[in-house]
Amino acid sequence: MKHGLVMDNIRKWVPFLVLLVLVLFFTAVNPHFLSLRNFARIAVSSSPALMVAVGATFVILMGSIDLSMEGTVAVCAVVFAMLLNRLGGSLAHVGWAAIPGALLAGGVLGAVNGLIHVRLRIPSFMASLSMGFVGVGLSLLMTGGNRILIDDPLFRSLLTVRFMSFPLMAYAALGGLLVAWFIQDRTTIGRNFYAIGGGEELARASGLNVGRVRVIGFILAGIFFALGAILAVARLGIAETETGTGFMFLSITSVVVGGTGLAGGSGGVWNTLVGVLIVNVIGNGMVVVGLPDYLQDGVLGLLVISAVYLSMDRRSLSFAR
Amino acid sequence: MSFIKKYIEQQTINRRNLLLLSAYGLGGLAASASFRPHFARAAVQNPKIAWSYRDRTNPYWNSIVSGGEAFVESLGLPKSDLLNLINGGSSEKSLADIKALLSRYGSGVALAADPNDMPNCRPVVEAVAGAGAYVSTIWNKTDDLHPWDFGDNYVSHMTWSDVGPSEQTARILIEAMGGKGGLVHLGGIASNNPAIERLQGLKNALKSYPNVELLAEQAADWDTQKANQVMSGFLTRYGDAIKGVHCASDTMAYGVIEALRAEGIENMPVVSYDGNPQAVGLVAQGKILATVFTNPYWGGGVTASLAYYAATGVFKPSKEPKEHREFYGPTVLVTTKDASTFKAKYIDSNPKYDWKDFWGLSKGQIQYRS
Structure with a gap:
């Protein structure tokens, strides 16, 4: 069994090695890739995606899946922007209340999502996908298809002000990641996610209220989606229904590429960080090396498949679902 | 388990009723349609x-x-x-x-x-x-x-037709660059007709400016976020060689402007297309040099x-x-000079049109590429 343990240890680091190889490859083709300025650009595009992917990580750890992010991000972005503009348009005054407002909206959507999944016994895949559509519709209803602009210099400083060459939003995302790490490793609820993902029947038999934990997982995910939404608005200064577009593929891919198993019980938020970086390095790198655009989507797909192939321990899966 | 049996029975009856009712409804529709008088085919009074x-x-x-x-x-x-x-x-x-x-x-x-x-x-x-x-x-x-x-x-x-107007925005862009240097183009979905025409307009304009180089063209799918990411990639790849940006739509221009703002670049010449209210506002502020209103x-x-x-x-x-x-x-070019008057006339209110002047704003007969 010693050999198996060694293999396990290597496998743990595979996503990180994939990331390193990608960085070396893109640098070899275009040395401009390896510069602090470019890393800052990758950080800007990764920050909102990281928060959304961290939210999805909690749900995936439980062996469920949450696909509602596009709708939830859209609703939270619109709620945030509307509140901020209604409350004077600046974070400096009462406008800061828009932040908890958006987080609340995310939490409520997550709770609805979780309750539909647990109480109505609808598979999380279907429940969350449908809630995503509801969210997209809701945000359309709120905006009437229009865009809401945010011009508050204090809020936009998340993008425009830099500390040690990186914009503030990168540190905000890092802070969010540390909180998520704390929840995952240091709280009972965090350990319960692993317990359910590792073996739901066993967790139930040990007296765990599985339904309750699941709903809390979805609420947490919703709150992190809202954090992602706020950073997405900070990145573009625009809140609209489109704000959520693309986050589903981006976040689920990042979680899986990072090495968190879709079956649940293995992986965690640090894996997700590596996964988000892999996906964004690929996205940035393909433009930087000048790959023709009709090839980019195809290459992204192939790279994701290879990253998952290398980083997942498929021996433990009797059947890949 | 009798309640289950009862439930199933009830559901069966319900379903039967539903079928009967819908058959009745459809029959009624068909009947009323066949009895309705047909309209005479002549000039209609109130269509x-x-x-x-x-x-x-x-x-x-x-x-x-x-x-x-x-x-x-x-x-x-x-x-x-x-x-x-x-x-x-x-x-x-x-x-x-x-x-x-x-x-x-x-x-x-x-x-x-x-x-x-x-x-x-x-x-x-x-x-x-x-x-x-x-x-x-x-x-x-x-x-x-x-x-x-x-x-x-x-x-x-x-x-x-977008070729001509796109060429006009390209000329405004190149003049703002001083007639030399490199520029990048962000296009719509690759197979999309307006995307093809708007790129063609840029290429037509480039023919008369030998000192301007089209560094790269890439589809950003009319999408603000994608355009933001593509533009930051361009900045890494070409750095200071980029002197201007030609966008095939307003929505992509927003993403480009934010990617530039993140780097502290405020005065890069950018042009776009579509004449959305937000873009017209940016033209009035000089952040976009020109857009086209249809x-x-x-x-x-x-x-x-x-x-x-x-x-x-x-x-x-x-x-x-x-x-x-x-x-x-019609296509109306909106530039920094006339953006404010344009906004007052077309965005803040709508002019009163004579709807019987059918072809007053038309730009000529459609030409087909053979």
């Missing part, structure tokens, strides 16, 4: 005016329909008299709704439509002509389909007007020259 389009959540289509409503109001009718056939991006629904409308009102229909995709235009036009009603279309039509092949019933087709409000009004006045016999389409049957819609 029903309908607009068939994607949906209203998009600012562009919202303007189109507002124009259609303004036309209906010009007849002294409430704007609720305009029938909205919303296809939600489905050609099948578009055709089915139009056929339903025709079977209800027969020849008494004046229809304005975007058939959603090019192949769908023919069945729509054939259905309308078959019923003796009148239709004007915009945007989607195959090159082999012409209004003059359908007598009076296919009144007109309007589309927009006047969807007028387009929506005049398309309904053409179908209506052909149906009522005010003019006879078959007597009109070809450039009145197939023509380009």
Whole structure:
């Protein structure tokens, strides 16, 4: 069994090695890739995606899946922007209340999502996908298809002000990641996610209220989606229904590429960080090396498949679902 | 377990009732349809005016329909008299709704439509002509389909050519760059006709500026976030070599401007296309140097007007020259000089149009690439 343990240890680091190889490859083709300025650009595009992917990580750890992010991000972005503009348009005054407002909206959507999944016994895949559509519709209803602009210099400083060459939003995302790490490793609820993902029947038999934990997982995910939404608005200064577009593929891919198993019980938020970086390095790198655009989507797909192939321990899966 | 048995029995009865009721309902519909008098095929006094389009959540289509409503109001009718056939991006629904409308009102229909995709235009036009009603279309039509092949019933087709206006924005951009240096182009979805035409416009302009290099062109799918990411990639790849950005739409320009702002670059020349309100505002501030407005409000009004006045016999389409049957819609270049006056005139309010001046803003007969 010693050999198996060694293999396990290597496998743990595979996503990180994939990331390193990608960085070396893109640098070899275009040395401009390896510069602090470019890393800052990758950080800007990764920050909102990281928060959304961290939210999805909690749900995936439980062996469920949450696909509602596009709708939830859209609703939270619109709620945030509307509140901020209604409350004077600046974070400096009462406008800061828009932040908890958006987080609340995310939490409520997550709770609805979780309750539909647990109480109505609808598979999380279907429940969350449908809630995503509801969210997209809701945000359309709120905006009437229009865009809401945010011009508050204090809020936009998340993008425009830099500390040690990186914009503030990168540190905000890092802070969010540390909180998520704390929840995952240091709280009972965090350990319960692993317990359910590792073996739901066993967790139930040990007296765990599985339904309750699941709903809390979805609420947490919703709150992190809202954090992602706020950073997405900070990145573009625009809140609209489109704000959520693309986050589903981006976040689920990042979680899986990072090495968190879709079956649940293995992986965690640090894996997700590596996964988000892999996906964004690929996205940035393909433009930087000048790959023709009709090839980019195809290459992204192939790279994701290879990253998952290398980083997942498929021996433990009797059947890949 | 008797309650389960009872439940199943109840459900069976319910389902049977439902089937019976729906059969009854369908029969009733068919009966009433066969007893309804058929309309005589002659010039119609008060045709029903309908607009068939994607949906209203998009600012562009919202303007189109507002124009259609303004036309209906010009007849002294409430704007609720305009029938909205919303296809939600489905050609099948578009055709089915139009056929339903025709079977209800027969020849008494004046229809304005975007058939959603090019192949769908023919069945729509054939259905309308078959019923003796009148239709004007915009945007989607195959090159082999012409209004003059359908007598009076296919009144007109309007589309927009983007090559010329895109060339104009490119020239403004290059002049702002001082006639030299590198520029990048962010395009729409690769196979999309406007995306192809807008890139062609840029390439035409580049022919007269040998000192300007097109560093790269990349599709960003009309999407703000994608454009933001592509632009930051361009900045890494070309750095200071980029002296200007040519965008195929306003939505992508927003992403470009934010990518530049993140780097502290404030004065890079950028041009865009579409004339959205937000972009016109940015042009007024000088953050975008030029955009192009296609006047969807007028387009929506005049398309309904053409179908209506052909149906009522005010003019006879078959007597009109070809450039009145197939023509380009208006394009208005908006630059930093005139953005404020333009905004007051077209964005903050809508000018009053004479809806009987059908071709006043047209840009000539449609030319086909052979």
